[in-house]
Amino acid sequence: MSDSVSLSAQVVILAPFVAAILGLLVARNRPAGALISIAGAAVSLVAGAHVLYAIHHGPFSPEVPTVGPLPLGQLKMPLTLLVDELSAIVVVAVAIVGLAVQLFSQWYLHDDDRYGVFVASVSLFLSAMFLVVLSGDLVLTLIGWEVMGWCSYLLIGHNSRKESANKAATKAFLVTRIADLAFVIGLIILASGVSTTSITAVIDGWPDLPAASLTAAFLCLLIGVAGKSAQFPFHDWLPDAMEGPTPASALIHAATMVAAGTFFLARLFPIFVLSDPARLALAMITAVTMVGAAIIAFGQSDLKRMLAYSTLSQIALMLSALAVAPASVGAGPGVLHLLSHAMFKALLFLAIGWLSVLVAGTAAAKMSGGVRYHPQLRLPIAIGLLALAGVPPLVGFVSKESILGAAYDNVTELGSLSGWIVLVSFGVTVVLTAAYCTRAWLVLTHLSPADEAVRRASLAASRTVVDVSLVEIFTEPAPGTVRDSSGTPGQPAAEVEHDHGHAGIFPGARVSIGALAFLSVVGGLIIFTPLVGVEPHLVWGLAASSLLLILVAWLSVRRMAAMNSSGDAADFLGARRIALFDRGFGVDGIYVAVVSPVVRLARIVVTADRDLIDASVRSTVVATRWAGAASERAHTRKPSDYLVWLLLGLLVVGVSGVTLW
């Protein structure tokens, strides 16, 4: 039994890795590439499901060997995988999203000439994510972590012919790289404390070690986690990363990579919980991110970027659960929200990606009325937005309530500052999340007066048809001729592609969206299973008040939207403010302000290096040349002059020889 678990755990990581290599070899062959990539993800899903099943039915050994321990003298490096409930359930969730994304990109990128490279990168990315999730060794975690960062760079910059995509990829790479520096330092502190890189040994050994070093290690790790999970102040790379193709956004920037930080902290939760200063720091970071990102999301003129900001906010939510959960509750609520967020956010991204193909753009102005014209998207998007807003009984409600329960437990049991911070910012975020979800839905279902007239006319014309939604299907204009494509100038079009002649959606892509939607609806039932280890525990007062807040947000945003002819509640803010929101409140400016002194310092160093250090070396050359030229001028080039000197010299030698002998 235990052998088969080990084998499956290894297959989970190796299958996408092999798929990535094979995929690169057949990058020009589209059907083969699609087959390999989908097969890789499917094998991982099956193997992951087997692991999940096996560890709940029978004995197993959690330590799974990989390449064997590295002989490093004092430092032990076992390089094992760690299979337990936590990693198994996350592996399955990642595999589901990965498979859905592979199926979806087969359709979404079906006319992209670099499809093969794209799916190979996605496969490699999946492999790295599985490695992080299953890793039982800090070194393996670091390897997966860095490979993910690199794959994310590749996928964001997939559309490398576009300047903005290149810039976004470079930005993501640099920001996460800088944060990773602190992450590595944190890992080194953790490993050096117990002289081993094994995660179980780290968890067992650190409670006996000084709390100050533990806090230092976790503060460093938090910087790395904030970089990877796009938390304030490293968050700005994620919205820009929407330059990547939508399937990549769904996989990386919603469901998996940004969740890696959460997962890593959940893995180390038993010792993270010991460090109160680090938990307070995390609570403050996440409070700023969850509220700030939700505010910015509301004002985005581009719906895909809105989803990106909502991802920031939701990731902050799951991290905040780790910041406040008492040791008795454990990392369960955070992981539960990780799982539920993976489902509904991947669903939303894929559905928005589908819609963006149909309406040729992701700007709110273009998507306006989108689901009216394309009613097949009504259900998936509605489910996704409801789950995001946290409406019962969808999965988002369940996970958010468990976080709320954790924060409530913290306030009642421990009464710590971080508990209050998270509880208050959670309340604000609930309102804001509901507000931007409502806004997105109203934009997507909006009909301009002219369209409304057409619809009424066709309604009147179709006497026999009673069902309004059927009429909507019939009045759907032919693809390609839909809507004028004149976006409002000055709006960032995150993605303009496939505007004409895109083939109808493939069954596989449709099924993957359906599966994600299904999981978003029923996924909440997982709380009644032993899979995540969260007690179903509802704080009725808090749940009721959050529902009330959602309702208030819904009604007020409806009112705001009704006041605008565009049906977009964000237009209430005015074009200038929306531009400010689109820039993310100018966080780039802060980066520039931080970076420019460094650049100036670098310039000074360069100048000093060039004009002082290098110059002194170069001056020897100048001096030697000058001396050479001077002695050349002094040379008479007449042998007789020098022969006189030679003879005189001989005379001196001779005379001194004779006299001194």
Add this chain to the structure above:
Amino acid sequence: MIHLWLPLLLVCVLAGAGAYGVIARRNAVLVLIGVELILNAANLLFVTTASVRGDQLRTGYVLTLFLITIAAAEMGVALAVILALFRDRGHIDLSEPGS
């Protein structure tokens, strides 16, 4: 046997004339003649000292024979160099600076 100062004076005159020729002459062939004079002064010095010392192995005389041979060979080489110099420059004036 003549007195020793006569051949030594001749050695000095020959060597001085040779050194003067080497330093003061501009024509390469005349410089070469100066060199030859210095060599012959050396030869004469060898012979003179050998006759005074009465060496068993006759080293002075043998060395003189060697020197005459080497000087002849050296003269051939030197003349060839001067010929090449003339072909290159069109003159053999040593006071002209080389390029």
